[in-house]
Amino acid sequence: MRIPLMAGNWKMNKTVREALDFVAGLKTQLPDTSGVDVVLCPPFTALSDVGRAITGSPFELGAQDLYWEPRGAFTGEISAPMLWDLGCTYAIAGHSERRRVLGETDDAVRRKVAAALASELIPILCVGESLEERDDGRTERILQTQARIGTMDITAEQVGQLVVAYEPVWAIGTGRPATGEEAGRIARLLRQWLHEWFGEPAGGVRILYGGSVTPDNIAEFAGQPDIDGALVGGASLDPATFATLVRASAR
Numbered sequence: 001m002r003i004p005l006m007a008g009n010w011k012m013n014k015t016v017r018e019a020l021d022f023v024a025g026l027k028t029q030l031p032d033t034s035g036v037d038v039v040l041c042p043p044f045t046a047l048s049d050v051g052r053a054i055t056g057s058p059f060e061l062g063a064q065d066l067y068w069e070p071r072g073a074f075t076g077e078i079s080a081p082m083l084w085d086l087g088c089t090y091a092i093a094g095h096s097e098r099r100r101v102l103g104e105t106d107d108a109v110r111r112k113v114a115a116a117l118a119s120e121l122i123p124i125l126c127v128g129e130s131l132e133e134r135d136d137g138r139t140e141r142i143l144q145t146q147a148r149i150g151t152m153d154i155t156a157e158q159v160g161q162l163v164v165a166y167e168p169v170w171a172i173g174t175g176r177p178a179t180g181e182e183a184g185r186i187a188r189l190l191r192q193w194l195h196e197w198f199g200e201p202a203g204g205v206r207i208l209y210g211g212s213v214t215p216d217n218i219a220e221f222a223g224q225p226d227i228d229g230a231l232v233g234g235a236s237l238d239p240a241t242f243a244t245l246v247r248a249s250a251r
């Protein structure tokens with residue numbers, strides 16, 4: 001059985017002080033997280049302090065991005081071993097904001113996924129179509145390409161650790177989520193493709209939905225058999241709201 005995962009992607013939000021206030025709040029709100037894994041993805045600048053603050057709690061630490069080389073002359077980049085060293089257990093790869101605003105390619109995402117796994121970090125591989133791609137009827141082709149290239153360098157032994165987040169670009173930060181049914185259909189498709197590429201172990205991959213998830217719509221996604229949690233942006237910034245989402249996702 002797959003344990004649902006709720007990941008809070010804070011994006012470029014919160015100073016260290018604000019991040020620590022959040023953790024204190026979340027600990028009060030969520031004394032028990034049985035039946036769900038909870039991951040906080042603060043900005044790089046707060047990883048160290050958040051990591052210390054959640055030691056001994058059930059919350060885990062995730063990075064919003066990583067670079068694929070372990071070390072070297074790559075000004076401004078952060079490697080998987082550095083993240084592991086701070087206590088990260090997850091790393092997001094290929095978030096649509098990085099793909100679209102910062103020019104990240106499918107090929108770069110492929111390297112990031114492989115680098116994460118090589119350092120014992122669980123990659124959260126994000127895939128999603130834009131509104132234009134959707135209107136042109138290209139959703140499935142785009143998702144299949146992103147998922148295929150993103151997982152190209154991993155083995156059938158590794159695939160069970162993978163997390164894939166379906167995040168339609170038109171739903172992110174727009175207040176216009178996909179319906180549970182739509183997201184569930186895409187999750188099922190993603191699982192079928194993973195099964196074709198990796199065989200049986202693909203059944204262990206956790207598939208998340210992301211894009212305008214709130215306490216009002218979380219039940220729709222949590223109720224889908226192929227959706228195993230959510231990657232949450234805006235609604236993960238407040239401890240009470242995020243705690244509500246976590247509780248609604250426990251199985």
Ligand code: PGA
Nearest residue numbers: 172173211212232233234
């Ligand atoms: P949102 O962001 O929940 O604010 O729409 C989701 C994401 O980008 O992961």
